[in-house]
Amino acid sequence: MVRLGDFGVSTVFFSPSSFVTSRIFHNYPLISALMAFSLSQSLKFFTAWFKERRCDLKLLIGSGGMPSSHSATVTALALAIGFQDGFDSSLFAASTVFASIVMxxxxxxxxxxxxxxxxxxxMVxxxxPEHPLAETSPLQELLGHTPLQVVVGAILGFTTAAITHLIRLTFMLS
Structure with missing residues (x-):
């Protein structure tokens, strides 16, 4: 058992295993960010499936493409922090700055x-064929995002944070 009251934090008793498993599912900003990431990656996968009739599982974890999962994740995180801690909080300010840098x-x-x-x-x-670099493995090309992909990712992140906030409020009021 750990007592946090001695460190200037409200007094809480917890055992490490029960604390992590029970509290992690109540971390609204984390849940919102993970949901935005999952949605954006799933959209990439299903877009490729419907447009090109190809099943590319790498799209579920890879970077690049429409929408930007980076933008969706950091926007959802920043907005969820704003909804939870207030849009005038230092944590919201910091997360917004980091989100801007990522995007x-x-x-x-x-x-x-x-x-x-x-x-x-x-070029390679x-x-x-006899050139020493001719057998070089190709570099990954899909690394970044166009501005449109970033904006669509940010809109997805905003929407995800807003919907999860409304769901959270519904459960808090009932």
Whole structure:
């Protein structure tokens, strides 16, 4: 048993195993972020399934594509923190700054790294077979997101956080 009252935190008694399993399912920001991630990755998978009739399980965990799971996840996390702790809280401010950095990086640096990988792969493909680099494994090209993919991911994250907040309020009031 650990007593947290000695550390300036409200007094709580818990055993580590029961605390983790019972409290983790009540962590609204975490649940909201994980749901947004799962939804965005599932959308990528089902979009490929319906448009191209291909079953690519890598889309369930891979980066890149529509919508941006990075944007959806960090937006849902930031908004859920805002709903829970207040939009004037320091934690909301910090999570919003980090969300902005992640979204900027997804549509900036990582997008351009993916475009460079495309060019490098094409250059290697055009090498003669006897060239030492001709057998080089191709670089991953789908790394970043277009601005539209980032915006759609952010909208998905916002929607997920809002819906989970309404569900949470419904259970709190009943």
């Amino acid at each position: 900027y990086d997804a549509s900036g640096v990582r997008l351009h790294a993916g475009k460079q990988a495309e060019i490098l792969n094409q 493909y055009e090498l003669p």
